Amino acid sequence: MSESKIIIRDNLKESYQDVYTPEVLAALEVMADLNIEVKHLMDVRMRRRLERREKQKRIGFLDPETFIPGTQIKVKDAREGNFEGAVIPEDLKRQWIQGTGPGAKPNAPLENSIRNVAYALLSGADGWMFDGEDALGQIGTMSLDNQRNLKLAINRSPVFLKVAEEVAAQMNSWSQSFFGEGKIKDWRSQLDFTTKIFRARGLHLDDRHIRESNGNSFSASIADLTLYVTNNHQALAAAGASVVLYLPKIQTAEEAALWNKMITTLEQHLGLQEGTVKVYVLVEQLEATYQLMEIRAALGRHFVGFNTGRWDYINSVSDAMAWDMDFVNPNIESIGMTYGYMRNYEDRVRRAVNTPDINGNFALWQGGMEPNIPVGSEEGVDSSMKKAVAGAEREQKEGASGKWVAHWKMVHIVRPVWERVGEANQTGRKFPLLTYTQEDADGLILLEEAPRTIRGARNLISVALQYGNAFGQGMQAAALKPADFFGDDDVLYLMEDMATGEIRLSILWEWVHKAAVLTEDDMAAGIKKGNVFSLTLFNKLLEEEYGKLLKSSNKDVYDSSKTTTLPIAKAIAEVYVTEPTKAPWFIDLLNINLDNMDLGKAKERIGLYLRTLKERNQRITENLDFQVTS
Structure with missing residues (x-):
């Protein structure tokens, strides 16, 4: 028997044997060979960042006559849609509201921790992004608790069903007081309504529990991808559900190509057809906005859509322009989705998803996060909910097929914006084709006058x-x-x-x-x-x-x-x-x-x-x- 390529710390292999199953361990051995490629691209990323600072260099568009690194696709072909993309599966065609949040709580026993998953799947959201990244705490073994809870829920374990019944009663009690009616009619059938989506950690992060056998740190992206897909693909397929991921913090099409290679390698190992795993990409990095079609092409049959978030993206713009003494952001409250560079970023995303691939397939655009929660004074809640609905109406009019909410209480407040329109999605809406001019590049770093106080x-x-x-x-x-x-x-x-x-x-x-x-x-x-x-x-x-x-x-x-x-x-x-x-x-x-x-x-x-x-x-x-x- 060959020596293992990985080491799992302490006794976690035993205490989380339902997560680190023999199938998962075998898949990790296969996927471990890709760890060196992740490390290489993260070194390349840091060198690019240093070069921007030392040479005072702005991000630019790729040369259309070059090939996307890691692929055989020319940049020009990617931009023109000359690549094979994904057909959007049935359970992703209508995603008016996606909730986001972790599937575990810190330092909590199982029946308390797994309540997070119950709230999500009973919320009435069309999809729920169970977070392994920015929203999931990482103390102790929380990343493994998250994986365990999702597996238990997807497999309808008795402990999850017991908790779900209790949570449904609690949610209906709140709903009765807020809406005048309980929103959950049959909690068991409600559990099947929401599409399950998992956000893996980005390429820039390492796993806390796995190392290579030589002591090298191990990519959190590989760990999350392998554990979630290996543990859940069979149960999802049996339920007629897609295997769906959100991929965060991608900066370049080369990084997207590596994600594609990682996913394809895992699909091949598990005996799945290429393209079984579907992915949304969070456009959270300025550099990615210069390569949107290239990212779509690099992910090929796996790619279904983009998401336009706010906080991560603003951070990436600030970091990419750190060398420029004239680039100074205003108060954070002023940098909404209609502000300068944010407006141009959103516009490029909607144009990219509405550019067809070689087979005429479009992609989805999921709008940004609604962070409000309807808890506070009557006046405060009323004012904030009006703003939340107005924000959703703006995104719907601009072409988004749906948006995110950060709390289950917001689902039935915001979802009616899309429900009233009644269209499953807005793929194929006519927008101008993407262009790659200096004016376009400048627009992605456009500052506008706003308070700084x-x-x-x-x-x-x-x-x-x-x-x-x-x-x-x-x-x-x-x-x-x-x-x-x-x-x-x-x-x-x-x-x-x-x-x-x-x-x-x-x-x-x-x-x-x-x-x-x-x-x-x-x-x-x-x-x-x-x-x-x-x-x-x-x-x-x-x-x-x-x-x-x-x-x-x-x-x-x-x-x-x-x-x-x-x-x-x-x-x-x-x-x-x-x-x-x-x-x-x-x-x-x-x-x-x-x-x-x-x-x-x-x-x-x-x-x-x-x-x-x-x-x-x-x-x-x-x-x-x-x-x-x-």
Whole structure:
């Protein structure tokens, strides 16, 4: 018997033998050979980022006469639709509302943890993206709990059915009070309504539980893809359901081609027809917007659609333009989907999905996230729900076939926007073909005048600290708002994930290192319009906002976190914003401190990360608490 290519830490192979089944372990052995290719492309990504900074280089379009790396498809052919794409399966043709969220809770027993899946599948959403990435906490074994819960739910285990019945009663009770009727008529049949979708972690992340046998870290993308598809493809097929993934953080068509290779390799190993696994791509990276048709072509028969998110995308624009002293974002509240570069990004996506492939197949466009939750004062809820519906109406009119919501309570509030129109989707709507001019390129980094204020800075700092703290507690998705609005029920908590903390620190980094000019007076802070946002000012506001969190109630900031994960979150935020060399990912610094409550150790790890970044242009992405000894 040959030696295994991978090592699973501690006794997890035994305690999660329902997840690490013999079939999964065999598939991981096959997929392990692709780990080196993931690492290579992540090195290429970092070199590209460094080159942009050193040469002050903007992202541009690919040469149409070249081949997409990793494929035999010419860029020109991809743009003209001369490639074979996917036929959209029946259970994806109508996706008016997709909910998003993790399928597990931190430090929770099974019957409590799996309630997340029950809420999702009883919500009435057309699809639910069970998150393995930005919304799923990673402390302990949460990534494995997530896989376990999804497998139990997809296979209709007794424990899941028991929980689902209880959850249905609770959901109907809320629905009765809010809508005047229970929305779940038959909870068992309701479980079959929602298409199950899984978001794997991005290529930039490593798994916390698996290493190569030589000690090298192991791609989280390979781990998530292999575990989810291997464990669930048979049960999904038996139910007549598709195997569907969301792929995050793709920057280039070359990376999409690697995902295609990974998926095809797994399909071949499992004896599945190529194209069995269907994928949406989250357009979360500026560079990807320059290569949309190339990404579609590279994923071929697997690709079904794009999603236009907000937070990750804004962060990628900020990071890609970090070298440009003239590129300074305004308050985050001003950067909606109709703002400058966001408007142009959305327009390119809708044009890309409505360009037919060689067989006349179009793709889907799923709109962005609605983070509101209908919990608060009557006036606050009414105002926020009107905004949520108006946002959905705008996306529907622009051509989206549906959108996301972050909480099950929002499904029946937003879904009627598409329900009233009645069309399953909007594929094939006529939009101008994509063009690749300098004007197009410039539009993707277009800034427009908008406020840049002390109030905006406080919001950026407060929310970033809270998300860093929530991450350390095992909640990458959390309902939060700036500390100044704690106790104000007219201002609703927004249900968002870690990306919203990421972009807030990116904008603060811009403001500090590019001498951002403030646009309004703030007498309380001693600031006048035209003053520069200095490092001294940032440090002052950081201390003030941190102090508010320390004094807040347990409802808003867990008391137990105030001496553990919150100080670490502050240390990370401070270093991220003040360091001249911008770290590529806030989440990197959080990941290397998972399950660590010691501030001294955290500072050592932060220092190690920054030295590695500066000296070798490399990130630290491995689990530092899992080392292989010879």
